[in-house]
Amino acid sequence: MSKPRSTDNNHLHLGCFFPAGQTTFLLSDEAVRRTPPMTRTNLVAFAEAAEQVGFDSLFIADNWSGHQRISEESKHQGPSYHAALLAMALFAVTDNIGVISTIHTSYHHPAHVARMGATLDAFSGGRWGWNIVTGFLEQEALLFGDTPVEHDERYRRAAEFVDVVKLLWSEFEPIDHKGEHYSAAGRLKAPRPVQQPHPFLINAGASPAGSAFAAKYADMMLMMAENEERVREVDERLEALTAPLGRSVATSAFCVSIVREGEGEAQEEWDRLTTSINLAATKELATDIVGGVESMQDIFAKMGEDEATRAFGSAGSTIHLVGTAEQVAEKLISLKQNTHATGAFINFPLWSAAELQTFAPVLPHLLDAGVWQPPNTRDYSW
Template identity: 30%
Template sequence: MPSVRKLHLNTFLMGVGHHEAAWRHPLTEPSRLTDVRHYQELARIAERGRLDSVFLADGLALKGEVRHNALGGLEPLTLLAALAAVTERIGLIATVSTTYNEPFHVARKFASLDHISGGRAGWNIVTSAGEAEAHNFGIERPAHRDRYRRADEFLEVVTKLWDSWEDDAVIGDRRAGVYADTAKIHPIEHAGAHFAVHGPLNTSRPPQGHPLLVQAGSSEDGTEFAARHAEAVFTAQQTLEEARRFYADIKGRLARYGRFPEELLVLPGISPIIGSTECEALRLEKELEDLIVPAYGLAQLSQMTGIRLTEDQLDDPLPDIPVETEGAQSRRRLVIELARRERLTVRQLLTRLAGGRGHRVVAGTPEQIADQLQEWFEGGGADGFNVMPPLLPSGLADFVDHVVPELQIRGLFRIDYEGRTLRDNYGLARPASRYAASGSPRSGERDGGPLDLAGAA
């Protein structure tokens, strides 16, 4: 008898909350922005709710107007190692750019996190759209398509490195004095347009084989990249109709890469504002709106749209803006279409974006929030959700303690974890090493001699 389909829930941990005015609300403590205990508390709350994973975004520049918002958090991989130490089952997903890193570093860091956590690591693959990031590395921002071409090869190199140790390469035979079978450790000898990497990796194969691969773009290039490689997609849609279109589109692309629909999970973002009554939820939403600083939102919207907006334009419609850009295409398109579809003034648009930066914001009781999630899940718009609490930790605790039980009562969400790894809980297969599976020549026999591992220690 086939198992009943269950939704998947990731929570996106962002400082003291996703609402841009969260730091001003009395339920938050902005001084905890760089306090590891704050994030450990959040991870434990999420694990208490049996959520699949926690996710940390990242950028390589100070994005936004720090004068008006609590910005400047911690580096994700470092932080997730600390979260691994206080949790047991929840997945740990970090954003790392393919544009301003090298494959060997990234492969080693994620392999290390996967070992530290016992198989709970995931990589959110981004190509870094911002000009400020490029300027921090002394270059001009690469073109959108060029960033994705580099990302394709980058991922190829990283997965080869993860595969370079077969699963049973470590023998640990103390009596014979043999720690590893070097015939099962493979140089990758990659030579491509962007990278030349000999390998092998100097860390043994990750417990999951490959840490979970996540992608978070909805542009044409991003969607095609996800269809080729990703196992989960964090996406943003405002309406169920839009979500259905994206869901059908990306699932429909999988077959040409020899993949099945269940091999890619689509998780739209949602920022739930929860109250014991609808009036209480709407009151909290209004409290947050009243704390918005327009100058901050204008700076964010100006960066997103590529045109400078001023306070003199707050009560005007959004000016005509071309959708195409070398920056973040999908989010820019979403914002422009939202403003046009609902005929919003700039001020109204700022209010709509303040809670989720283009992700859907829903205010209501736990039952009403669950209704929304169920409608999208059963209506062909999602395999689960990327939960973005407006306030942290209170918003996450409210979701875990009140919305999750409602979903469990409806049979939509797990009662307990399915396994010990992130792949187990997402229901995704563990990939075999390409070298073991392909029957490639044993590395120790290359050129008639043993594998040279000099300098690997």
């Protein structure tokens, strides 16, 4: 039996960004050299440390195409393990932490995701979340023998996709769906998801079409935002969309973090890492990602190409949690108190099990401020 969903928005959900390559937001060659190999032993240790420290969830990003050769060969974007398969491995070595898998609607049939999601959720005892993405890269579409689909049309198709998945999860009698894009007849083989009414659904769409999709389908919306002002802008747009639907959708911002004990030590570490940004890999990734993600276009639009490239490679679309434990806690407390954000998904540029332990001293400050509770003291999971 899974734990109930939280209805208390006074507390932060702390998500940990699982390594999806040697680097994610901070494309530093020194970070590549100083992070451990992405082996079973190191990734399992990272997941176990995240649970021990007190994170609510692990977030696994994913994509399909290997066309980003510079990024892959320099190890910034590789290896990248299949998110749903990796989630099952992480469930086997953890007991309480949630695991969120990125799964594309454009490259599956709804029955595929319904079956995968039901298996992951049932096996984990209700700890699985689905990060719903449509897929925007032309190279990914071509990999599946498809042609790229226009942006807003992808979200229209994704809406029908999720409707069918939820129908297969909830109905125990055979369904007979004949829609505009998908057909499905019959019933899903057991098991079914443990979470009710469905597993935790996450989306990061910030465009008008993406935001409308999140307002209707997501339990939480993830956002690229470099400061609290940007977070408030996204919150206000989303609330305008959810109010007529009678829904409330939580929001969380992507962050990067380095915590060190001594004054100025974390900033010195950050400065060392940013002096070795791989500009070739950054330009390759920026061409793909900024070109397809409207929220990032907004952030970098006013910059010149060189400035935007370096900003992108230096995690310029995220909130920076760099400092002592007390300083980082102050930033998270401010985020909670001065925006409507209910969470933060944190990437560690120097990821390792040991690096996660440096974040542990932040949590007592959050507890004292009343914006966080240890997961093992709660009666809810998400």
